Each structure stands twice: as C-alpha cells, then as structure tokens.
Amino acid sequence: xxxxxxxxxxxxxxxxxxxxxxxxxxxxxxxxxxxxxxxxxxxxxxxxxxxxxxxxxxxxxxxxxxxxxxxxxxxxxxxxxxxxxxxxxxxxxxxxxxxxxxxxxxxxxxxxxxxxxxxxxxxxxxxxxxxxxxxxxxxxxxxxxxxxxxxxxxxxxxxxxxxxxxxxxxxxxxxxxxxxxxxxxxxxxxxxxxxxxxxxxxxxxxxxxxxxxxxxxxxxxxxxxxxxxxxxxxxxxxxxxxxxxxxxxxxxxxxxxxxxx
Numbered sequence: 001x002x003x004x005x006x007x008x009x010x011x012x013x014x015x016x017x018x019x020x021x022x023x024x025x026x027x028x029x030x031x032x033x034x035x036x037x038x039x040x041x042x043x044x045x046x047x048x049x050x051x052x053x054x055x056x057x058x059x060x061x062x063x064x065x066x067x068x069x070x071x072x073x074x075x076x077x078x079x080x081x082x083x084x085x086x087x088x089x090x091x092x093x094x095x096x097x098x099x100x101x102x103x104x105x106x107x108x109x110x111x112x113x114x115x116x117x118x119x120x121x122x123x124x125x126x127x128x129x130x131x132x133x134x135x136x137x138x139x140x141x142x143x144x145x146x147x148x149x150x151x152x153x154x155x156x157x158x159x160x161x162x163x164x165x166x167x168x169x170x171x172x173x174x175x176x177x178x179x180x181x182x183x184x185x186x187x188x189x190x191x192x193x194x195x196x197x198x199x200x201x202x203x204x205x206x207x208x209x210x211x212x213x214x215x216x217x218x219x220x221x222x223x224x225x226x227x228x229x230x231x232x233x234x235x236x237x238x239x240x241x242x243x244x245x246x247x248x249x250x251x252x253x254x255x256x257x258x259x260x261x
C-alpha cells in the first residue's frame with residue numbers, strides 16, 4: 001500500500017523502516033501499532049539481521065506524539081501496540097542491531113525512539129530536544145534512559161528546560177555516533193548496516209541481552225548469569241555452530257562464515 005505511514009525496504013538481511021507521515025512524521029496510535037508489528041516481525045524473522053529507522057524528507061526525523069491526533073481523540077495512554085510507543089522501546093527480546101539515521105528534527109517521542117536504537121547517525125543539520133516540559137507533561141522513557149546515556153546534569157538540563165541541541169553538541173555528549181552531510185547520511189548508514197549484517201547474529205543477541213540484564217544490576221550478579229548460562233542468548237551462543245566457527249576461522253586464518261545457529 002502506498003498510503004501507509006511507514007515504508008519498508010529490504011536488502012538481504014537489512015530492513016529499512018521509514019516514518020512517512022507528512023508534514024512532520026509525527027506518530028499517532030495507528031502508526032505506533034504498525035511500527036510495533038514491523039519490529040516484531042523483524043525480531044522474529046531469522047533471515048533479517050539489522051534494521052535502520054529514519055524519517056522521510058529533509059526536515060523531520062520524528063517529533064514524537066501527534067498532538068493533532070490527540071486533539072481529535074487519540075488517548076495519550078491508548079494502545080500503542082506490541083512494542084509500546086514507536087514500536088520498539090518496550091518490545092521484548094529485540095536482540096538485533098538497530099541503527100537510527102536522524103535526518104532532521106528529532107524531539108520528544110522521536111528522541112525516545114532514537115534512544116531505543118543501538119547506534120545513532122545524524123545529518124549535520126539534525127537537532128534534538130525534549131520539549132514535553134513546555135506542554136506540562138513528562139518525557140517518560142527519556143527520563144529513564146537519557147541520564148544513563150549522557151552526563152546526568154546534561155540530561156536533566158534537557159528534561160527541565162526543553163532546550164535544543166544541535167548535532168555537534170549531541171555528538172559531544174555521546175548519544176550520536178557520527179555526524180554526516182545530509183547527502184551522505186543514508187549511504188553511511190547502509191555501509192554500517194552491511195558491516196553489521198556480515199557479523200555474528202548470535203553474538204549480537206547475547207550482547208544486547210547482557211547489556212539489558214546489566215542495567216541496574218550488580219556486576220557480579222550479571223557475570224554469574226553469563227558464566228552459568230542463565231541468559232537464553234548466551235546459552236544458545238555457547239552451544240552453537242557459530243561459536244565453534246569463530247575459533248576454527250581464527251586458527252585456520254580465514255574469515256568466519258556465520259550461520260546464526
């Protein structure tokens with residue numbers, strides 16, 4: 001369907017997801033539910049290894065919640081779908097790499113979506129903010145995530161004041177990996193996606209689960225779960241063909257061939 005608010009494109013094991021809701025790529029309940037199903041399908045499709053999320057057009061990545069839809073009756077506590085707002089931030093066991101390509105304004109719930117990905121690339125004109133304070137509400141997911149990703153005082157500045165950061169400042173504080181010219185953004189994003197596509201999917205899954213498990217946990221508690229194979233992805237990895245393939249490829253001085261099993 002050409003009128004869907006979310007466009008997808010697949011190349012090999014890479015899925016590109018584009019928010020396409022003119023004029024600003026804001027997300028209403030229907031769009032969020034569509035995104036949740038897309039990312040659930042991505043999670044469950046063993047042939048897909050990496051996802052990219054971006055926005056259509058040169059100006060907006062995503063400003064978050066669609067206030068016009070809210071004014072028309074969309075409830076802020078309504079049914080966002082299987083993955084919560086934007087389809088991924090509450091989606092369980094999403095153990096594959098996701099790259100955000102920020103092509104413009106990224107604020108509110110749009111920034112929360114970006115924070116749910118694993119790597120963030122930004123066009124040099126991209127800007128970032130959490131303006132919820134100005135509308136008398138809380139940026140809930142960002143209040144949980146942002147102080148863990150960047151210095152506490154910078155995160156609180158953004159949350160308390162709603163001020164805007166340009167791409168250079170976002171990069172300086174560490175929540176943007178790379179800044180690109182606008183005409184290079186998607187080319188570089190796909191370069192990175194192809195690099196990740198060529199890597200070991202079972203190791204990626206284990207990394208993501210370990211990182212999630214370690215949030216708020218004591219170091220030794222998480223280490224014990226790893227060494228005792230109490231984390232599902234780690235247990236699968238340690239008993240896999242890929243685990244043996246990595247060692248064999250090293251000793252045979254060749255590139256490994258990852259099968260994801």
